[in-house]
Amino acid sequence: MNSTSSAFTIQRSLSDIDQDFDVIIIGGGITGISVAREAASRGLKTILFERGDFGSGTSAATTKYIHGGIRYLEQYDVAVVRESLRERRILALGAPHLVEQTRFIMPAWRWSKPPTALIGAGVLLYDTLAFDRNLRAPDSLRIPHPRWLSRSKLLAAVPWLDQSGLQGGFAYHDTLNVHPERLLLAYAKAATAAGAVLLNHVRVTGFVSTSSDRLNIEGVTATDVLSGNEITIKGKVVVNAAGPWIDKVLATLGQGTGVGVDRSKGVHILTRPLGGPGRVADAVFARAQSGRHVIVSPWMGKSFIGPTDTPIASDESGVVVDPDDVTLILDTVNSTMAASEPKLTTDDVEMTTVGVRPLIRETTEGDDASQDEGTYSASRAHELYHHAGYGVDNLWSIGGGKWTTGRATAEEMVDELLKNELQGVRSRPFDSRSAAAGGAFAWAEDAEPFITEAAMIMNDHGIALHIGEHIARLYGTEWVRIDAIVQQNPTSAQQLSPGCNDIEAQIIFAVTDEGARTLSDIVDRRLVIGTIGPVSREVLERVALVAGPLLGWDETAIQEAIRREFDRRTVIATHWRTPVGGASQ
Ligand SMILES: Cc1cc2nc3c(=O)[nH]c(=O)nc-3n(C[C@H](O)[C@H](O)[C@H](O)COP(=O)(O)OP(=O)(O)OC[C@H]3O[C@@H](n4cnc5c(N)ncnc54)[C@H](O)[C@@H]3O)c2cc1C
Incomplete structure (x- = not known):
């Protein structure tokens, strides 16, 4: 193995x-x-x-964008935005297999603050600061100029938006860090x-x-x-x-x-896709009348929504998602939705992420x-x-x-x-x-032809085409190593779960080559299964049975690892559903 x-x-x-x-x-x-x-x-x-x-x-807790940060222009943080836009291009050219250009929509309502004209000025400034955005960029990474979308075009693209007072929206591009x-x-x-x-x-x-x-x-x-x-x-x-x-x-x-460090808690939620499966391709920068904003990103067939930005008093690495965090996101996004649109509830939330922003303090x-x-x-x-x-x-x-x-x-x-x-x-x-990131197919080249070719070769070795594409996208040139594991051990081509394209060979590779030492290392950061929804006990068992022997675990250690990881995930999934001082909903 x-x-x-x-x-x-x-x-x-x-x-x-x-x-x-x-x-x-x-x-x-x-x-x-x-x-x-x-x-x-x-x-x-x-x-x-x-x-x-x-x-x-x-x-691990980002909004998943390699971006200039358009909203920092409101704080006149032009230097940070310019540096970030420069880096957006550099990171994309170095890892074309792991990034995607995403169109962002910034809707403008009559009540919007800042007002529409000012949002427009910000979008234009953002574009100007990205003057070198397409230097050496292949077609897949080229970023067009922003443009104004009429109300009807906007609603055709994002049908879930609140229509009352809606004037239209600005469309601009940023870069999705598909799997950070x-x-x-x-x-x-x-x-x-x-x-x-x-x-x-x-x-x-x-x-x-x-x-x-x-x-x-x-x-x-x-x-x-x-x-x-x-x-x-x-x-x-x-x-x-x-x-x-x-x-x-x-x-x-x-x-x-x-x-000195100021810390701020940032939470995201993963939900059913707003507007229906496959209907909305754009990310939406939705600012509610409350002044709060969320980014609603189409991601892996779902909607990834957030972040919050809540100061926290001291540490902690043990920071958790609270019911209030989820309510804040739901309220914000729901208030920007059309009356006819079914509102998001906690039942729609499949998982959450949380991180602590490190913010420098003078x-x-x-x-x-x-x-x-x-x-x-x-x-x-x-x-x-x-x-x-x-x-x-x-x-x-x-x-x-x-x-x-x-x-x-x-x-x-x-x-x-x-x-x-x-x-x-x-x-x-x-x-x-x-310099290309490790495993990138090439610097500043469109990754799609490489991915297609790799998937076809893997297909000849018994790996389904869509799974081969998934692997080539995740591993770049190292797809050959996953492919080699499958050739040695054909059953390792089996999918871990019907809703996810991860296969068993990735578990082996995670341990032998990618420094994974715990079940969470494998499911949350080597494979993608832990990032796209809850992970069942059955999946954890399969992962542990493959990884355990490679990690030197005996049967007792394997069972203990499964129990501990399952319990850890259950606590996280339950905590934010539990009202303060109350029982689980
Ligand atoms: C909600 C949210 C959304 C964000 N979205 C974006 C975005 O879309 N785009 C973007 O560019 N940025 C985004 N950011 C900001 C970005 O995520 C952070 O700036 C960045 O990840 C910080 O990286 P870091 O390496 O400095 O910190 P960390 O990723 O926290 O790494 C520090 C590491 O140090 C380790 N450590 C601590 N103490 C010790 C010790 N004693 N010994 C050994 N190790 C130790 C910790 O375990 C930790 O892994 C977002 C942040 C948040 C919270």
Whole structure:
């Protein structure tokens, strides 16, 4: 059953790891993974620790857009929008198999705030700031200019909209990050191929340091949270990319570092497709009379709706979706729907996602969140903190940012390392602006012909065409490795569930090549089955029976893993349906 490892193979254990690195990275979200890719590709000896799974923090909870963020223009955050639009193009060219151009509709009602003319000015500015959007872009990634849709054209495209006072709508394009989990993994693989060591489920517990009048960071201590094994790693510099938790990591230093983080909870819901199956192809940026907005995205045949943006007082990685979060989204979207349209209820909600936005705070030493001002209008800019100014050497933290700007942040970060702590360390040139993500078929080329060809070859080997397309889209050039597993073991071509195109061979590959160590790693971030609706106990059992032996689990461990994962998912699915202080509905 084992597949032979490739350059992209992510390892799963602390054994056989060198003790000395140029760069140690804390956090395997899009920011940390991008830094790992950038640093390793520039020839730096790089190791990354992620306490959960790669991309399981905030990076797993996005609205799924690689976008400029049109609404940030309302806060005059032109620099962030321009940077993000530049990155939108760069990320799309580097991973054409995992992105799609999506038309967005921004409806304008008579009561809209900002008023229609101002929305129009914003859309035009957005387009102007994206002046280079089609540079080197193949047809599939070309973005047209925005345009005004008359009321009737708008309703033909989005029939569920409230018609009263509706004037029409602006249509503009952004880029859908179809499976953010897989794209993040593609960068992780690029980092691995360049020599980085990436470890998941390993928590950094503290810093190794010497102190005189200054604190000199020399490395980190870390614990494998699944095995309990501990490790100490030395490094010339440490980059703290722990997202919303950078301040918690810094707290282990026991002294001030000048970093403050505001946290905001962001929730999405996955529902039946608004307007009926297959009827609406556009994403809708719907702003209700309450002033709140949601994005309603057609995704995997359903509607993905959100986000909320609610300040939260302190941590927690244990943040959960509450009934109020779901009600807020339902109320907002329902208030933009036609009277004749059946309103969404909690019964229509198939699953939820939640994440904590890391928002930088102009600080303050040591104070924890004071959240009075709210986070909706907080800047999505990123910030590099060099802690030398606070008497701590060889340590940087990265605050804020967006999924879209992870690469740019990483490039800036590694430039700074080479100018400072790593001055004189041998490095090599690497331009991540024109580098493909791991497994991409080609840079700046339409992926469809590659996908079609791959699916036809897989079809000759007994894999149904639509499943072959699904695999080629998810894995890019690595489809050959899934195909090889199926050829060795034809029953692994079986679909895991009728509503999903994932097959058993992907489970094997997730463990042997993609660093998966838990059932959630497999169903939520290697396969897509965990992202498109509830996962049944039967599916978890099938996954565990295939993955368990590869992970060295005996029968007891397999049963325990199934029970724990099923219970965890049940708690998540039930919590938001349970009124505060009440019983489950
Ligand atoms: C609801 C919502 C919607 C969003 N939508 C979009 C969007 O559509 N487009 C976009 O561009 N951006 C979007 N964003 C923003 C984007 O998701 C985040 O900016 C980005 O994912 C942050 O990535 P990160 O790597 O900095 O943080 P994270 O992804 O949170 O990664 C930090 C990691 O550090 C790990 N960690 C913490 N402490 C330790 C430790 N001690 N040891 C080891 N590891 C540790 C955590 O487990 C975590 O995985 C959205 C955010 C939210 C919340």
